[in-house]
Amino acid sequence: MMKLLCKERLIARISIVLLGILVSLVSQRVVALDVNITALFRPDPANPLKNEFINTTPQSGYCEALPQYCVNPPLISFRLPMRFRSAFPIKANHPVQSDGAMFGVPGQWRTLQVRHVSTGEMAEVEVRVAGIGTTHLLETPVQEIVGVPESTSSATAFEMLWEGGGWVHGAGPCKSTGYHGSNSWMYGFFLSVDATDGVCAKKALFEIPVLKYDHLDLGYELRTPNPLKMATGVYVGSIIYTIGPRGDIDMGNNMVAEGSSVINLMFTLTVEHELKVELPPGGNKISLVPQGGWQSWLQAGRKPVRLFRDQTFNISASSRFKMHLECEFSAFPHDCLLDDRVSKRGVALHVGVSLPNGLTDMAGQPVRQMRLRAGAANALQFQPGFYVDRAPGVLHFEVPPDQMEFMLKPGAGPFYRGNATVIWDSEV
Numbered sequence: 570m571m572k573l574l575c576k577e578r579l580i581a582r583i584s585i586v587l588l589g590i591l592v593s594l595v596s597q598r599v600v601a602l603d604v605n606i607t608a609l610f611r612p613d614p615a616n617p618l619k620n621e622f623i624n625t626t627p628q629s630g631y632c633e634a635l636p637q638y639c640v641n642p643p644l645i646s647f648r649l650p651m652r653f654r655s656a657f658p659i660k661a662n663h664p665v666q667s668d669g670a671m672f673g674v675p676g677q678w679r680t681l682q683v684r685h686v687s688t689g690e691m692a693e694v695e696v697r698v699a700g701i702g703t704t705h706l707l708e709t710p711v712q713e714i715v716g717v718p719e720s721t722s723s724a725t726a727f728e729m730l731w732e733g734g735g736w737v738h739g740a741g742p743c744k745s746t747g748y749h750g751s752n753s754w755m756y757g758f759f760l761s762v763d764a765t766d767g768v769c770a771k772k773a774l775f776e777i778p779v780l781k782y783d784h785l786d787l788g789y790e791l792r793t794p795n796p797l798k799m800a801t802g803v804y805v806g807s808i809i810y811t812i813g814p815r816g817d818i819d820m821g822n823n824m825v826a827e828g829s830s831v832i833n834l835m836f837t838l839t840v841e842h843e844l845k846v847e848l849p850p851g852g853n854k855i856s857l858v859p860q861g862g863w864q865s866w867l868q869a870g871r872k873p874v875r876l877f878r879d880q881t882f883n884i885s886a887s888s889r890f891k892m893h894l895e896c897e898f899s900a901f902p903h904d905c906l907l908d909d910r911v912s913k914r915g916v917a918l919h920v921g922v923s924l925p926n927g928l929t930d931m932a933g934q935p936v937r938q939m940r941l942r943a944g945a946a947n948a949l950q951f952q953p954g955f956y957v958d959r960a961p962g963v964l965h966f967e968v969p970p971d972q973m974e975f976m977l978k979p980g981a982g983p984f985y986r987g988n989a990t991v992i993w994d995s996e997v
């Protein structure tokens with residue numbers, strides 16, 4: 570009797586969470602703003618080819634209020650409680666863009682390392698600022714600033730205030746999302762950002778005595794690792810963005826932050842893998858027979874050349890795994906033994922495996938009748954190219970021809986038995 574066992578060690582969990590870490594700066598007055606960003610990978614039987622993390626960070630700010638504008642490209646936004654105030658009036662037609670309203674944006678992709686909290690395994694995450702917005706606040710009605718009647722709409726007056734029209738039209742690598750809202754005292758907007766570092770600035774055509782920003786909305790995009798190549802568990806990492814003159818997000822020389830000027834992102838990637846093997850009823854009891862059954866020997870005296878049996882199983886796998894044997898009886902290198910209790914003789918049992926499409930060896934080759942060995946040190950390692958959901962595989966059991974000659978000698982047999990445990994191990 571052969572005993573088959575799927576030893577599922579993994580509790581498959583893969584998620585990405587960006588957590589904040591407190592960072593102290595030289596100035597004791599400045600404290601980093603912590604931003605939590607989370608993402609999760611869990612295999613989806615309905616979409617087995619979609620092997621991607623899902624960003625699970627709760628939306629805040631612009632994309633929470635107007636999700637329809639954050640679909641293409643998909644954006645996650647967070648609102649930073651950061652206020653800014655102009656240090657001096659913004660002059661009309663100011664020649665230096667940093668003296669007015671501007672955003673230096675880090676639109677290019679940046680790479681950070683995330684580390685598995687238990688094993689230390691490393692993976693790369695890429696992040697970029699893909700959107701930026703705020704609400705401009707004035708202490709003087711915009712109609713008064715541009716010199717038009719009070720009855721003039723605020724949208725029209727803000728179009729007159731800036732060269733090239735209002736901020737809704739974008740500037741530089743900051744492109745319009747179509748959104749803006751205004752009244753005589755405020756103007757809110759959010760812009761998408763090209764995948765390049767650059768400056769988004771507008772020249773004021775009229776002097777603005779005081780300009781304030783009520784908050785700062787940032788949108789971001791993530792590129793996450795291939796979760797199928799990652800182990801189950803949690804990965805963490807962090808990246809810092811500075812805000813201010815010559816910082817990662819440059820607000821110019823005029824707009825001064827009130828409070829924090831550092832954003833600290835910490836990534837926690839959580840991976841939830843699946844490894845499951847299902848045998849049909851009775852599939853853990855294997856009877857080995859010759860080709861065509863026993864009738865050729867019993868009726869025609871033709872000795873069997875080999876004894877074998879193929880046993881199908883269904884496997885679901887989204888991560889790397891290993892396979893090896895554990896044997897009740899073992900007297901051959903790396904093979905299990907079938908024992909005849911009467912004659913106290915034994916014969917070798919070869920066990921092989923064929924895996925379904927989507928599962929390969931570590932060289933990317935299909936797995937067809939690959940020989941399994943006894944002992945964890947001799948385990949073979951396999952990997953998925955995509956999530957495999959209840960796909961059929963085959964275990965091959967055989968007493969090879971050279972052992973058959975021994976079994977058929979006078980005095981041998983007649984019954985051979987032994988337990989061969991097949992281990993599917995997620996701990997790679």
